[in-house]
Amino acid sequence: xxxCRNCGAGAPVDEHFCPQCSRILALGxxxxxxxxxxxxxxxxxxxxxxxRRFRDLSRKFHPDYFYNASPTExxxxxxxxxxxxxxxxALKNSVSRVEHLLxxxxxxxxxxxxxSTGSGQVGGKVPPSLLEEVFALNEELDEIxxxxxxxxxxxxLRARLEKARAPIDVKRDEHEQQLQxxxxxxxxxxxxxxxxKRATLxxxxxxxxxRNYINNLLATIEREVASLAGGGQPATGGHG
Amino acid sequence: xxxxxxxxxxxxxxxxxxVDGDRPVVIxxxxxxxxxxxxxxxxxxxxxxxxxxxxxxxxxxPSRSVYSVKRFMGRGIDDVRGDAALLPxxxxxxxxxxxxxxxxxREFTPPEISAFVLRELKHRAEEHFREQGEFxxxxxxxxxxxxxxxxxxxxxxxxxxxxxxxxxxxRIINEPTAASLAYGLDxxxxxxxAVYDLGGGTFDISILKVEDGVFQVLSTNGDTHLGGDxxxxxxxxxVLADLAGPRGAGAAAAGFGAPAIEAIRRAVIxxxxxxxxxxxxxxxxxxxxxxxxxxxxxxxxxxFERIIHxxxxxxxxxxxxxxxxxxxxxxxxxxAVLVGGSTRIPLVRRMVEELFGRTPHSELNPxxxxxxxxxVQADILVSGRREMLLLDVTPLSLGIETMGGVVSKIILRxxxxxxxxxxxxxxxxxxxxxxxxxxxxxxxELAADCRSLAHLHLRxxxxxxxxxxxxxxxxxxxxxxxxxxxxxxLRTGIEQTIEVKPxxxxxxxxxxxxxxxxxxxxxxxxxxxxxxxxxxxxESVVHATEKVLRRLDLxxxxxxxxxxxxxxxxxxxxxxxxxxxxxxxxxxxHDWTHALNHVTQRLAEVTMNRTVREALAGRNVKDV
Numbered sequence: 105x106x107x108c109r110n111c112g113a114g115a116p117v118d119e120h121f122c123p124q125c126s127r128i129l130a131l132g133x134x135x136x137x138x139x140x141x142x143x144x145x146x147x148x149x150x151x152x153x154x155x156r157r158f159r160d161l162s163r164k165f166h167p168d169y170f171y172n173a174s175p176t177e178x179x180x181x182x183x184x185x186x187x188x189x190x191x192x193x194a195l196k197n198s199v200s201r202v203e204h205l206l207x208x209x210x211x212x213x214x215x216x217x218x219x220s221t222g223s224g225q226v227g228g229k230v231p232p233s234l235l236e237e238v239f240a241l242n243e244e245l246d247e248i249x250x251x252x253x254x255x256x257x258x259x260x261l262r263a264r265l266e267k268a269r270a271p272i273d274v275k276r277d278e279h280e281q282q283l284q285x286x287x288x289x290x291x292x293x294x295x296x297x298x299x300x301k302r303a304t305l306x307x308x309x310x311x312x313x314x315r316n317y318i319n320n321l322l323a324t325i326e327r328e329v330a331s332l333a334g335g336g337q338p339a340t341g342g343h344g
Numbered sequence: 345x346x347x348x349x350x351x352x353x354x355x356x357x358x359x360x361x362x363v364d365g366d367r368p369v370v371i372x373x374x375x376x377x378x379x380x381x382x383x384x385x386x387x388x389x390x391x392x393x394x395x396x397x398x399x400x401x402x403x404x405x406p407s408r409s410v411y412s413v414k415r416f417m418g419r420g421i422d423d424v425r426g427d428a429a430l431l432p433x434x435x436x437x438x439x440x441x442x443x444x445x446x447x448x449x450r451e452f453t454p455p456e457i458s459a460f461v462l463r464e465l466k467h468r469a470e471e472h473f474r475e476q477g478e479f480x481x482x483x484x485x486x487x488x489x490x491x492x493x494x495x496x497x498x499x500x501x502x503x504x505x506x507x508x509x510x511x512x513x514x515r516i517i518n519e520p521t522a523a524s525l526a527y528g529l530d531x532x533x534x535x536x537x538a539v540y541d542l543g544g545g546t547f548d549i550s551i552l553k554v555e556d557g558v559f560q561v562l563s564t565n566g567d568t569h570l571g572g573d574x575x576x577x578x579x580x581x582x583v584l585a586d587l588a589g590p591r592g593a594g595a596a597a598a599g600f601g602a603p604a605i606e607a608i609r610r611a612v613i614x615x616x617x618x619x620x621x622x623x624x625x626x627x628x629x630x631x632x633x634x635x636x637x638x639x640x641x642x643x644x645x646x647x648f649e650r651i652i653h654x655x656x657x658x659x660x661x662x663x664x665x666x667x668x669x670x671x672x673x674x675x676x677x678x679x680a681v682l683v684g685g686s687t688r689i690p691l692v693r694r695m696v697e698e699l700f701g702r703t704p705h706s707e708l709n710p711x712x713x714x715x716x717x718x719x720v721q722a723d724i725l726v727s728g729r730r731e732m733l734l735l736d737v738t739p740l741s742l743g744i745e746t747m748g749g750v751v752s753k754i755i756l757r758x759x760x761x762x763x764x765x766x767x768x769x770x771x772x773x774x775x776x777x778x779x780x781x782x783x784x785x786x787x788x789e790l791a792a793d794c795r796s797l798a799h800l801h802l803r804x805x806x807x808x809x810x811x812x813x814x815x816x817x818x819x820x821x822x823x824x825x826x827x828x829x830x831x832x833x834l835r836t837g838i839e840q841t842i843e844v845k846p847x848x849x850x851x852x853x854x855x856x857x858x859x860x861x862x863x864x865x866x867x868x869x870x871x872x873x874x875x876x877x878x879x880x881x882x883e884s885v886v887h888a889t890e891k892v893l894r895r896l897d898l899x900x901x902x903x904x905x906x907x908x909x910x911x912x913x914x915x916x917x918x919x920x921x922x923x924x925x926x927x928x929x930x931x932x933x934h935d936w937t938h939a940l941n942h943v944t945q946r947l948a949e950v951t952m953n954r955t956v957r958e959a960l961a962g963r964n965v966k967d968v
Contacts (some may be wrong), residue, residue: 159558163733167762167823171514171725182762182822189760 106132109176118142120164120184128165130176131183136208137191144294145208147201147287158192199315202283202308205290209305214312231314237271241321244268245328258332265332269325276318283311346484348514348726349469350522350718353458353488353502355414355545355571356685358382359712360465360486361719363727368526368719370712371472374884378712380468384460385409386447389928391872394464397879403610406432406602408448412573413461415545416443416454417505418497420848432602440796440847442854455505455850456858462488462509485512487722489714491546492518493566493739495785496797496827497848503826504855514725516824519543520550521736522717523683524559526708528732535678536562538666540696540704541714542659543684545571549663551670551677560735563669563758565662572616572686575652579612580605582651583627583639603634611639619645620688649691656692663699669758680704685711735760738821745782745791754819757787761821769815769831775807779815783827796847802831802840815840871930878933882925885937889918889944892951905950913943 106115106129113124118139122129138145141157163169165188170181194200206214230238245268248261290304350368352359357379361370370378377396385398386408393401402409410433416424421437434446444451466483473481488511490502499516506513520539527537534555541548548566552559584600600608611629618625624644631638667674680700686692687710696704708716724732737758743751744767754765769779779802786794805813814834821827831840845851850858893914896905921936 159556159560162558162735163730166733166735168515168721168724168733169728169730172728182820183764185823186762186764186820189763193759 106130109180110174120161128170128173128177128180128184130180131187134187137195137204138208140187140191141195143195145205146291146294147198147205148291149195149201151196154192154195158188161188198283198287199312202287202312206305206309206312211305211309214309214316231310231317234275234314234317237275238317238321241268241272241325245324248328252332262329262332265325265329269322272318272321272325276315276322279311279315279318283308283315286311346480346482347469347473347478348485348487348722349465349483350715350720350722351462351465351486351488352519352522352715352718353414353461353490353505354382354714355412355543355573356382357544357711358461358465359715360469361712361715362469363719363723368716368723370715371469373468374880378715380461380464381411382414382458382461383409383411384413384457386450387872387928390450391875391928392460393872393876394460397876402432402606403603406606409433410445410447410452410457412545413445413454413457415569415573416445417458418454418495418499418501418848419443432605442848442850453850453858455501455508455855458502458505459508462486462505462511466509466511483511485514485722485726487515487517487718487725488513489519489522489718490516491541491543491566491568492520492548492550492561492564492736493546493568494518494825495568495740495795496742496825497795497846498568499824499826500846500849503824504850507855508858513824515721516826517718517721517734518548518550518561518564518736518825519714520548520564520683521552521559521561521734522715522721523681523708523713524550524552524554525717525720525732525734526713527681527705528554528557528559536672536676538663538677538680538700539683540659540663540680540687541566541683542686542692543571544686545569545573547571547659547662549659549666551666551672557732558735559732560760561737561758562672563666564737564739565666565669566739567658567662570655570658571684574655575616575686575689576609576613578651578655579616579627580608583608583612583629583641586641587635587637587639601634603632607632607634608639615643616648616689619643619648620690645690652689652691656689656695659692660695660699674700677702682706683710683713736823736825737761738763738825740785740795741787742797742819742821742827743784743786743794745784749791750789751784751786751791751794755821759821761825762823763821765819767817767819769802769817770811771805771808771813772810774810776810777805777807778803779805781817783819783829797827798847799845800829800831800842801845802842804838804840805833806836806838808835875928875930875933878930878937879925882921882933882937885940886918886921886925889914889940892944892947896951905947907946910943910947914940914947917943 106117106119108115108122108125108127109130110127111122111125113122115122115129117132117134119129121127134140141154143149162185165181165184167178167181167185170178173181194204203214244264248264252261286304286308290308293301293304347362349360349362359370359378359380361368372378380395381399383395383398383402385393385401385405387393398409402411412431415427416435420440421435421443422439424435424443435443436446437443442453444453445457469483470481473483486506488502488506490499502516503513520541523541524537524539537552537554539550539552546566546568547570548564550564551562553562607629611627615625615627624642627639627641627643629635629639677700680696680702682693682696682704687706693704720732721734723729738755738761739757741753741757742755742765743753746752754767755763769781771779781800781802782791783797783800784791784794785797788794802815805815815831816834817829817831819827819829829842829844831842832838833840917936917940921940924932924936927933
């Protein structure tokens with residue numbers, strides 16, 4: 105329950121305005137982006153509907169409209185707007201949406217420790233399903249680097265990198281489809297036994313881990329391509 | 345409560361606007377001019393001149409005059425060395441500290457210089473409201489615009505300038521977004537808009553989605569060091585190279601003083617303007633003590649475009665990056681809008697058109713559209729109207745320095761603001777009660793490559809075993825794009841005090857001190873203001889008198905109109921007033937203005953009657 109700081113009335117945690125005096129409520133310790141938007145905890149979301157909700161709530165919370173309000177309300181407006189913006193960013197993207205679901209369902213974050221080392225090798229714990237691809241890729245990258253340093257033709261090396269990239273791209277597409285299938289399964293399991301739901305969540309988390317790993321592999325290849333083109337200055341960040 | 349205005353605080357020119365009924369309008373001077381040059385000049389008797397007057401003084405007293413100060417807002421000495429070389433004023437400062445601008449024997453920080461410009465705009469607006477017969481004409485609040493790509497330090501410096509000018513800055517908004525608001529008034533449509541804003545000193549690109557009156561910025565990018573000033577500088581360097589001959593421009597710059605550089609700058613700016621309308625012009629500098637031989641060179645639009653092409657080209661990468669960040673292709677842009685005086689250059693228009701594949705909009709005056717948008721936003725804030733809402737983004741990622749000088753990002757660029765982020769900290773040794781945090785802004789991986797915003801010192805952590813405290817630091821970027829920080833130790837719930845040392849800005853205490861000093865100077869400033877007002881009035885009387893005399897002479901009717909000795913009396917009053925006008929004695933200027941008014945009174949009545957008679961007789965008044 106939230107307590108209205110204006111009139112003292114109680115309000116359900118997902119309310120934005122006091123049911124009694126209709127003032128904006130302080131945010132409290134809200135944690136569920138789905139319920140904040142008034143949405144069920146489902147992974148398949150209509151982007152147009154989400155955007156409409158975002159606009160409607162923005163119009164309700166935005167600090168522009170609380171310029172003449174009390175300091176308490178202005179603070180509440182700032183907090184709610186910030187939270188709304190964070191929530192929208194998280195739910196808009198299908199992957200961060202899954203990450204948020206896992207977090208509120210109590211699963212540990214799907215992140216490897218230090219997935220990409222500075223050495224250009226892809227480090228960290230390799231997901232078993234990717235062992236073969238990672239092994240082949242690292243071998244190929246080593247060889248390409250060696251040849252680059254001994255002055256081989258960059259175009260030939262670029263073609264080799266493209267070729268090395270192909271099986272990883274295939275893997276990513278596979279994962280994309282698996283994620284979608286699992287998301288649909290989760291949505292259909294709303295009243296299923298907890299153990300079944302948990303199995304779906306675990307599977308989702310596994311796919312995310314693999315996906316992060318695949319993205320790191322692709323980023324490593326991108327860096328190699330960049331060092332062929334730009335003479336050493338590797339591209340930084342910003343993948344996905 | 346006083347009045348609320350919108351202010352475009354530009355690199356070269358500034359404007360003030362307000363919402364009159366339901367339309368935003370810019371406030372003009374008697375001559376219909378909306379632009380106040382962002383130039384400040386210190387008179388020999390410490391009078392502060394701002395705007396046209398200060399601009400005139402750039403030629404006569406260049407070492408006492410400051411322009412383009414926006415380039416120095418929120419910056420450090422290391423950032424501006426390149427700029428300072430061709431400017432007539434001294435720039436100094438400690439590395440990592442706030443800049444000082446030396447004018448004659450005084451020193452000012454960039455926010456103080458900007459505050460003079462803001463005060464002038466405030467005054468202009470107050471005069472306007474007073475003339476409108478408003479009882480409550482004081483202007484005490486404003487929305488001020490900044491380039492979208494301004495960082496936290498630059499925004500904070502702008503807000504400080506507002507405070508120093510006696511204005512409550514209701515909101516800092518981004519220039520391209522302000523422009524989109526002004527455009528949005530006319531077209532209540534929906535769609536994806538690219539706003540390309542090339543001003544005097546800065547370049548911004550913003551991609552917006554407009555729907556149901558919500559103007560949502562999807563991404564923004566830019567270069568806070570790219571604008572018309574840079575174009576001028578290329579041309580100045582070209583002229584200097586010509587003047588220097590084989591010795592090279594560097595030697596020439598050393599040999600030519602500030603008055604010469606200023607004369608060259610004016611000549612090339614005129615040529616630049618010409619080339620927006622015609623295919624060929626000349627850069628002409630009349631011989632003067634500063635440039636004894638004078639200068640003349642013909643320049644075609646093609647020459648000009650060849651010279652500035654690399655500069656305009658530099659705007660394209662930010663455009664592509666903004667599109668990529670918004671997840672869009674050029675073909676997804678429904679409309680492109682041009683903002684900023686430099687978008688009058690045909691080459692700029694052509695390149696924007698090529699990039700987005702459509703003819704860009706420029707129906708609204710590109711100099712005025714930002715101020716109009718600021719006025720609309722000011723009105724939204726105070727009036728409670730809700731038809732429109734601006735959702736802007738933070739242009740740069742916010743992060744903190746972690747082990748090994750690597751930046752850990754807490755709020756990513758292009759996040760809708762307000763935005764917040766949390767980070768957990770703990771202690772490294774037993775009973776440690778303080779933690780230092782270095783806050784940075786930028787996209788690079790290493791702290792050394794990002795912009796240092798501030799060092800935070802957390803104090804009052806309850807003594808505990810190392811690693812046990814759980815200190816949650818909350819970073820909040822508000823709707824102005826300005827950061828605030830709060831911290832709490834979660835085990836005890838104790839709120840931490842945070843001491844913020846801004847890297848390139850003023851501390852609150854410094855702003856307070858400057859405010860007090862400005863009150864101390866207020867009397868002198870007020871006097872200076874009265875002098876300028878007196879001078880302006882004198883100018884308009886002189887102008888009107890000379891106009892009437894000229895008309896009478898042209899008509900050949902002069903001799904019949906004057907009474908014996910009248911013409912001579914008018915002439916001597918005219919000469920007398922002109923002689924005292926440049927002085928600083930308000931009383932003297934007033935007395936002579938009064939004298940001229942007095943001796944021309946009869947003539948004014950006569951010509952007025954004549955005008956009326958002729959108008960009644962069906963003749964056009966303009967012919968009189």
